[in-house]
Amino acid sequence: MRDVIIAGVGMHKLGKYLELRHGDLAQVAVWNAIRDAGVGLKDIQFAAVGTMMGGTSVFGQKILRNSGISEIPIINVEGACATGALALHEAWLAVGSGQYDVALALGVEKMFSGEKGAGLDLGEGDSEGVEITGNNPMHEAVHCASLVKGVMDKYGWTQEHFAKLEAKNKFNGSLNPNAQHQKAYTPEEIAGSRLLSWPITLYMCAPIGDGAAAAIICSKEAAKKLGVKKPHIHIASMAMRSPRVVDPREDEPRPEEIIRGDNVWYTMHEAYEKAGIGPEDVELVELHSPVTPLEMIRWHYLGICPAEDAAKWVEEGNAALNGKVPVNTSGGSTTRGHAIGATGVAQTAEIVWQLRGEAGKRQIEGRSGKGPKVGVVQNSGGFVDTTGQACSIGIVMKR
Numbered sequence: 001m002r003d004v005i006i007a008g009v010g011m012h013k014l015g016k017y018l019e020l021r022h023g024d025l026a027q028v029a030v031w032n033a034i035r036d037a038g039v040g041l042k043d044i045q046f047a048a049v050g051t052m053m054g055g056t057s058v059f060g061q062k063i064l065r066n067s068g069i070s071e072i073p074i075i076n077v078e079g080a081c082a083t084g085a086l087a088l089h090e091a092w093l094a095v096g097s098g099q100y101d102v103a104l105a106l107g108v109e110k111m112f113s114g115e116k117g118a119g120l121d122l123g124e125g126d127s128e129g130v131e132i133t134g135n136n137p138m139h140e141a142v143h144c145a146s147l148v149k150g151v152m153d154k155y156g157w158t159q160e161h162f163a164k165l166e167a168k169n170k171f172n173g174s175l176n177p178n179a180q181h182q183k184a185y186t187p188e189e190i191a192g193s194r195l196l197s198w199p200i201t202l203y204m205c206a207p208i209g210d211g212a213a214a215a216i217i218c219s220k221e222a223a224k225k226l227g228v229k230k231p232h233i234h235i236a237s238m239a240m241r242s243p244r245v246v247d248p249r250e251d252e253p254r255p256e257e258i259i260r261g262d263n264v265w266y267t268m269h270e271a272y273e274k275a276g277i278g279p280e281d282v283e284l285v286e287l288h289s290p291v292t293p294l295e296m297i298r299w300h301y302l303g304i305c306p307a308e309d310a311a312k313w314v315e316e317g318n319a320a321l322n323g324k325v326p327v328n329t330s331g332g333s334t335t336r337g338h339a340i341g342a343t344g345v346a347q348t349a350e351i352v353w354q355l356r357g358e359a360g361k362r363q364i365e366g367r368s369g370k371g372p373k374v375g376v377v378q379n380s381g382g383f384v385d386t387t388g389q390a391c392s393i394g395i396v397m398k399r
Helices: 022-037 059-067 083-096 140-155 159-174 187-191 220-226 264-275 293-302 307-316 340-356
Strands: 004-015 046-050 074-077 102-109 195-197 210-219 233-241 284-287 374-384 387-398
Touching (some): 004 083, 004 220, 022 059, 022 102, 046 059, 046 340, 059 074, 059 102, 074 083, 083 102, 083 210, 083 233, 083 340, 083 374, 083 387, 102 340, 140 195, 140 293, 140 307, 159 187, 159 293, 159 307, 210 220, 233 340, 264 293, 264 374, 284 293, 293 307, 293 374, 340 374, 340 387
Parallel strands (some): 046 074, 046 102, 284 374
Antiparallel strands (some): 004 233, 233 387, 374 387
16 A cells, blocks of 8 residues: 555534535535645545435535536445545545545535425434434434443443543534534533433434535655645554454354444454554544443543543543543534534544644644644444444554
8 A cells, every 4th residue: 555645634514504405515625625735626536425315326426516526536435424434445545556646535414404304314303313323213322322231330330421521522522613512511411411311311412413524635646746735644544344244153252342243343453453553652533422432432442441441531531632542622423513424534634633733722732742643533333233334443643
């Protein structure tokens, strides 16, 4: 693989935009990314477009016309909540393989509609609605609650820990101009919001929303040729896995686990090995947690914090902006928002801004005190039974 650089990123703020279409949202994100990269429209040679609810097999070709992009190869991808990560993965492969020098990754979603119930096949309610995933008509809150109840006593986790952790995310989101919700809440307010399924409350769940995020990916040589002036942010590795199908007559070897079937642990090891680093090198994480407790669970799988220490980590604020390993500096899915197709690219944009020192009031210092150099993007999507079906991990570095 060639060295691959994220030359530019851009977003359309997540929210509720009844008057806008997919192409309108995408156009803002794409042109923000083009301007950020300092490249020309004609420099883009390939595009990967991700959406869950586009409704047409040539979705990318259709909406990129709004942005002035045509003639180039455009592929369309979908993978539940991991849709944006799939688009980024395809753009990374296109450039890393040497097939193209400059590629666009776009994730876009429109989940609100003027008609009651329309556009909400994967969500229910208003901007504080609760996501439904996969083909199982069950709220993500109910799904997560059924899984986390079994480990709360084992690891000493309480609803208060989840509420305190979500207060961290709400605070981060209040500093993020692209976040759907920009209001900080106390742990007491979060725990006291409407109970959905014990211990999950409304404010612990991702909202549905509209939005878009884009990234311009290029080779190191192309970045030099095109005069990309901003700090070069490298995709050191990407790994994507689906779970292993196990013969029910055999025992599947697993790591020490919290939730049966989660394949984040396996994907993480592949990504770290490809990048030549370990969890001890990670300085910040954008982690997909459409329900707050999933963040604590996935700390464990990413090697950031063992499950038995997670409650203490919450109490000590180790995942906060000034903590040991800040997690979801953007506010995460529960606060930044979860316009499904956009999520994976939006996570990556946040890491890029942090590594460049462009994150404004939510900027972290990193271990050196001069800004972070290594970030992780984790995105998962879709369930069959209790098994996450698509998992992506990207290692992003400033060199």
